[in-house]
Amino acid sequence: MLGLTLREVALALREGKVSPTELCQRCLHFIRKTKFLNAYVTVTEEIALKQAEQAEKRFLKGETLGPLDGIPIAVKDNFSTASIQTTCASQMLKGYIPPFNATVVQKLLDQGAVLMGKTNLDEFAMGSGSTDTIFGPVRNPWGYSRQYQERCAQNPEDTKDSSDWLITGGSSGGSAASVASLTCFASLGSDTGGSTRNPAANCGVVGLKPTYGLLSRHGLIPLVNSMDVPGILTRSVHDAATVLGVLGGHDPKDSTTVPEPFKPFSLPDEIDVRNVCVGIPREYHAPGLSKEILAHWTKAAELFEKAGARVVEVSLPHTQHSIVCYHVLCTAEVASNMARFDGLEYGHRSTIDSSTEVMYASTRHEGFNDVVRGRILSGNYFLLKQNYDRYFVKAQKVRRLISNDFMKVFSSGVDVLLTPTTLSDASRYSEFIKEDNRTRSAQEDIFTQCANMAGLPAVTLPVALSERNLPISLQFIGQGFREKNLLTVAKWYEQQVKFPLIEFQDVADHVSEFPKKTKSASAS
Ligand code: GLN
Secondary structure, three states: OOOOOHHHHHHHHHOOOOOHHHHHHHHHHHHHHOHHHOOEEEEOHHHHHHHHHHHHHHHHHOOOOOOOOOOEEEEEOOEOEOOEOOOOOOOOOOOOOOOOOOHHHHHHHHOOOEEEEEEOOOHHHOOOOOOOOOOOOOEOHHHHEHHHHHHHHHOHHHHHHHHOOEEOOOOOHHHHHHHHOOOOOEEEEEEOOOOOHHHHHHHOOEEEEOOOOOEOOOOEOOOOOOOOEEEEEEOOHHHHHHHHHHHEOOEOOEOOOOOOOOOOOOOOOOOOOOOOEEEEEHHHOOOOOOHHHHHHHHHHHHHHHHOOOEEEEEOOOOHHHHHHHHHHHHHHHHHHHHHHOOOOOOOOOOOOOOOHHHHHHHHHHHHOOHHHHHHHHHHHHHHOOOOOHHHHHHHHHHHHHHHHHHHHHHHOOOOEEEEEOOOOOOOEHHHHOOOOHHHHHHHHOOOOHHHHHHOOOEEEEEEEEOOOOOEEEEEEEOOOOOHHHHHHHHHHHHHHHOOOOOOEOOHHHHOOOOOOOOOOOOOO
16 A cells, blocks of 8 residues: 555545555554654654544545545655744754744645655755765665665675665655655655755655746745755656646745746646657766666667657757856855854754854854855855855856756757766765765766756656666756646656566664764865
8 A cells, every 4th residue: 555656545545445544554654664764854643643534534524625635745854844843954943843834835734635744854955865964864765675685685795785775865865765665655855956856866756846936935944045946756757746736836925936827737648759859968978977877868768769759969068067056056045045043033042152243153053064064154255245256146147058058959849858867876875975065966966956057847757776776767857837748758758667666675674773973074
């Protein structure tokens, strides 16, 4: 039951094969069994059971609220949730209880979704491993899958793999792990430079970053206001479209949402790609791309061609500058966003307070990790009067060129772009932390942050298992506000590849000592 897609489980609920309470209890049981993954920061057991009970009453009366009624979901811990702790995995907000729900969270609840809990992340969503969090890193469920364990057993030279656990990617690692470990059917992540798509790719689930302006950011604790979007993680492309249908639309509380009414859509099951033009961006053949991912990328292009789609090589010439500009713009916005955390209104407040300045400084020193502090420092440097034009304004101009590259390609008749999502399959923790957060992000975000720079929708989906029996994923980037086209093409490819469901060993065997304290990554 827990391995079903959202669409399938919604049907099972409607047909009375399982009740919302039973489903909720099964998920809670599995959350307890997979606690060692560290996917959840807070498990909202009581709330979930109450919401499931209310859904059950509606089902008995035949008054269901829609496709999410009674469905267990999880929410990244950087979305405000009324009366539930919202921490951003930071000492700064530990214990902070918001007085309101983020708009997207409210929309899920209004549709009868059952909130299982809040998920772990890199502090303030800065990172790509879900390793820089005060709650300890998130472990990738695939490391405990029968598929991966068997592969390790057959290859004694790889035994190091099974003892050294795998990262989820990030920053929405908890959200990806929660869906991949079958403890919920959909989760909310956030995506500023790839934070939904990167962990989705590493954990073998679908990750959708919608067009900037389609979903409200109200209540999503900001990282980079001009790029942040709520992300959707599910076990199928169809499910991502369903959740998008619930979340999309103008919000008077977020002036950057588009005022046009949003029409939810469902995706066809019979898909014909003969009229589709798929672009393969030349510049995405990046150094460090694993041979396996390259092979699956090539295979995907061939499959589209075989099915009658037009596949063309395209050029996005400014791609190479994107990651550097992302870094300048990201840190500049971080520097101004983080200014609100001063110990006065909410969050952590230092007891070292001999003067207001000392109190500010010690609050921020104690409250933020060195990754956050490092970004504030770089951002303020780029914003200095003497540097502003050289860095910030220049990065904005290059951002426009990056966006224009996409526009040109799309106006030449290309419907979607097909690219890798990550350079390789999931890394081992010990390998991952060899590099600092910034270097790692520069590598991990290479294929993802361009879509944020241009505000475009993008979706990642798992397409195969690697030689190590770990998920390999590809990304489709679409035209702004054309989510239906993008997801239809992605769904067609999903139907071709039939990615396997994770198979768990007896997960209880892995409930071992878990490292709470991690080596703090240097922010250099
Ligand atoms: N890795 C990126 C960063 O650290 C992604 C952040 C995000 O999308 N939240 O900035």
